[in-house]
Structure formats: structure tokens, C-alpha cells
Amino acid sequence: MTMGKGCMTASKYFLFFFNLIFFLFGAVIVGFGFWILLDNQTFIVALKNSTDVKLACYILIGVGAFPILISFFGCLGAIYEVRSLLSLYFSVILLILITQFAAGALIYFQKDVVNEQISKVITKVLDKYSGNSSITEQAWDFIQTNMECCGWIDRTDWSGNMVIVNSSQLLFPCSCQNISLISGNFSDSGFCEAKTPDWPVYDVGCAASVERWLLTNIGVVLGICLGVTLLELLGMILSICLCRNVHMEDYTKVPKY
Incomplete structure (x- = not known):
């Protein structure tokens, strides 16, 4: 089943704006990672001396930079109807979605280990408190x-x-x-x-106290997670629909610099 020209155009621009949101999402993650590393004002400072926390910040920055790069390819593939870029984009979004579910499951089932590591870091901070x-x-x-x-x-x-x-x-x-x-x-x-x-x-x-705060705000946390997941699914659907309806690669549409 093929889409009409109007549907193709609408899908292209929907995918473009989706990737714009995805780009901003990645930028927020990168900014948050840098904020933790550079912050000298709030309670985050209490954990910053830990090598594990610093490593997590670098990973966070890397994870945020990845959507920025992928959203660029998604925009390029959508606007210029490059089938190979749309296929790559779909595959990467699917991989990100699977990784998110795997990471969430790992954190949930290993929460005692995570809590133990945090406890060790904070104990060292309290022992040195002067x-x-x-x-x-x-x-x-x-x-x-x-x-x-x-x-x-x-x-x-x-x-x-x-x-x-x-x-x-x-x-x-x-x-x-x-x-x-x-x-x-x-x-x-x-x-x-x-x-x-x-x-x-x-x-x-x-x-x-932290656990109580999380439980109080669990609706907001779950809402954000669900919203991100739905956006990713929407991007996958739009990209695969466009990919199936682009029958020829036309690289002449892609601007040369």
C-alpha cells in the first residue's frame, strides 16, 4: 500500500519536526550531564567526587549526543527522501528503544547494588566532613x-x-x-x-526521604518516560512508512557543500 503525494509530504514534515524534538531532547541530556559536572551550588556536589558519578556524567553526555547525530540523519532522510538514511534511522531508534527497556530492567533488578554503591560514596563524604x-x-x-x-x-x-x-x-x-x-x-x-x-x-x-520524593512524583517520572517512548515509536512508524514509499534513491536532492 502506497501513500499519496499529500500524505508523503505530511509524513516528511511530521518526521522532520519529530527529529527536531528528538534533537532538543538530546541537547537537554547533554546539558544535564555538563550541569552535573560543572555544578557547584546544589546537592549534586555531594556525589561529584565519586569516579563512578563522573563516569556516569560522561556516559550521559555521550547518550545525549547520540540522538543529536541520529536526528540529523533522520531530518536529512525525511526531507530529501533518502531511503538508506531512513532505514538506518529506523534501526537506530529501535536499538535505542530496546536499550532503554534493558537499562530500566537492569536498574530495577539491581537496585540494591546501586543503593549500596551510593551508600559507599556518601559514607566517604560523611567520614571526611569537617x-x-x-x-x-x-x-x-x-x-x-x-x-x-x-x-x-x-x-x-x-x-x-x-x-x-x-x-x-x-x-x-x-x-x-x-x-x-x-x-x-x-x-x-x-x-x-x-x-x-x-x-x-x-x-x-x-x-x-529520596525514595519518598520519587514515590510522590512517580506520575511525573512515568509520564516523561511514556512520552519519550511514544515519540520514539512515532518516529519509527513515520520513518518505515516513508521508507516503504520511497522507491528510488535520488541523491541529487541532497545539497552538496
């Missing part, structure tokens, strides 16, 4: 204060902190303190002195 208000320490204070949590798993993550271990006083991280258990002025950084060995801090760890 209260000198470095960028990394400010980021971690920001997390604990705003998420009302203490440590990654729980307060015992602070048990290896060198300042607390070597101090003759009963110190605890100020950003952990439960404001409902204290009165008067309080600090949200550095160390505070406890009156008893039972720290007046939050019982919940930040891992639980």
Missing part, C-alpha cells in the same frame, strides 16, 4: 536540612566521622538536628554539641 563549609559540605547540609534526614541510611552513617570520633565533646552534625526537639537558635551547618549521648536528630535517613 564542618569547614566547603562546597561539598554545604551541599550535604542542604540535603539533610531540607529533606529532614540524617545520614544516607540513618544517623549511624556519621559514626565514622573523624571530627566526632576524635572530639572529647558529644558532637553531632547541626544539619541533622530535629528542630522539634530543640529550642532557641540553631545552626544548619558544622557541628553542634549534644547534652546527652542521644542526639536530637532526625531518625530517618536521606535514602528514605
Whole structure:
């Protein structure tokens, strides 16, 4: 079954605009990867010293650059009706879709391993916390204060902190303190002195707070994932329809520079 000229034209431009969206999507991913690497303001800083996190950023940039390149070929194949480019485009989008499902399944079934690796990274950060208000320490204070949590798993993550271990006083991280258990002025950084060995801090760890945030916003996360998947499927359908209705390669349409 072949499409009429009007349908062909409409499909070409639909595919072109789809690839424009795909290009922007890739650009956002690349920008996010660079933002994590260059960010010195937010809680992301707390994880940046990890080699694994830096590697993940480079992978993220690479993954984002890939759609940018593919969308270029998709636009070229659609506008100039180059069948080989449309076939290549369809194959690559299919591969990306399969990879996304495989990566999602891997993360889901290996979530305990991922959580363990994050816990190790954060434990090293907490052990070296000195209260000198470095960028990394400010980021971690920001997390604990705003998420009302203490440590990654729980307060015992602070048990290896060198300042607390070597101090003759009963110190605890100020950003952990439960404001409902204290009165008067309080600090949200550095160390505070406890009156008893039972720290007046939050019982919940930040891992639980992050998980709770994800569950609260699960609809948004799933909506974004579903939207991206539908866009990819639309691109595949349009490209294969165009490919089947382009009967001859005409490379003379492609501009020469």
C-alpha cells in the first residue's frame, strides 16, 4: 500500500519536526550531564567526587549526543527522501528503544547494588566532613536540612566521622538536628554539641526521604518516560512508512557543500 503525494509530504514534515524534538531532547541530556559536572551550588556536589558519578556524567553526555547525530540523519532522510538514511534511522531508534527497556530492567533488578554503591560514596563524604563549609559540605547540609534526614541510611552513617570520633565533646552534625526537639537558635551547618549521648536528630535517613520524593512524583517520572517512548515509536512508524514509499534513491536532492 502506497501513500499519496499529500500524505508523503505530511509524513516528511511530521518526521522532520519529530527529529527536531528528538534533537532538543538530546541537547537537554547533554546539558544535564555538563550541569552535573560543572555544578557547584546544589546537592549534586555531594556525589561529584565519586569516579563512578563522573563516569556516569560522561556516559550521559555521550547518550545525549547520540540522538543529536541520529536526528540529523533522520531530518536529512525525511526531507530529501533518502531511503538508506531512513532505514538506518529506523534501526537506530529501535536499538535505542530496546536499550532503554534493558537499562530500566537492569536498574530495577539491581537496585540494591546501586543503593549500596551510593551508600559507599556518601559514607566517604560523611567520614571526611569537617564542618569547614566547603562546597561539598554545604551541599550535604542542604540535603539533610531540607529533606529532614540524617545520614544516607540513618544517623549511624556519621559514626565514622573523624571530627566526632576524635572530639572529647558529644558532637553531632547541626544539619541533622530535629528542630522539634530543640529550642532557641540553631545552626544548619558544622557541628553542634549534644547534652546527652542521644542526639536530637532526625531518625530517618536521606535514602528514605529520596525514595519518598520519587514515590510522590512517580506520575511525573512515568509520564516523561511514556512520552519519550511514544515519540520514539512515532518516529519509527513515520520513518518505515516513508521508507516503504520511497522507491528510488535520488541523491541529487541532497545539497552538496
